[in-house]
Amino acid sequence: MIDVILVFSLGMFIISITLSMYRMVVGPTIPDRMLALDVVSYGLTVVMGIIAVISGSPYLIVISFSLALWFFIGALYVARYMEGEQIGD
Numbered sequence: 001m002i003d004v005i006l007v008f009s010l011g012m013f014i015i016s017i018t019l020s021m022y023r024m025v026v027g028p029t030i031p032d033r034m035l036a037l038d039v040v041s042y043g044l045t046v047v048m049g050i051i052a053v054i055s056g057s058p059y060l061i062v063i064s065f066s067l068a069l070w071f072f073i074g075a076l077y078v079a080r081y082m083e084g085e086q087i088g089d
Contacts, residue, residue: 003054010050017043034078041071 017040024036045068052060 006050006054010047010054013043013047013050017047031082034075034082038071038075041074042068045071 020036020039020043024033024040027033027036045064048060048064048067052058052064
């Protein structure tokens with residue numbers, strides 16, 4: 001039963017990533033595109049986590065967490081850049 005739920009949620013996340021990629025390409029403003037990029041990156045992290053649970057591989061969970069950390073740091077840098085601050089300040 002849990003496998004069915006995981007596969008269903010995997011499909012839902014793939015659909016949401018696809019819709020967010022469309023928003024990233026078509027988005028009318030730069031902040032819309034950046035938000036869509038964040039959604040896609042965290043969605044890919046969740047998809048990796050679901051695949052790790054399905055396959056039983058603990059290494060994918062570690063990679064997923066480290067990617068989420070890098071995506072978060074990247075989002076902080078982009079937000080500071082969009083505010084006009086220097087990265088080193």
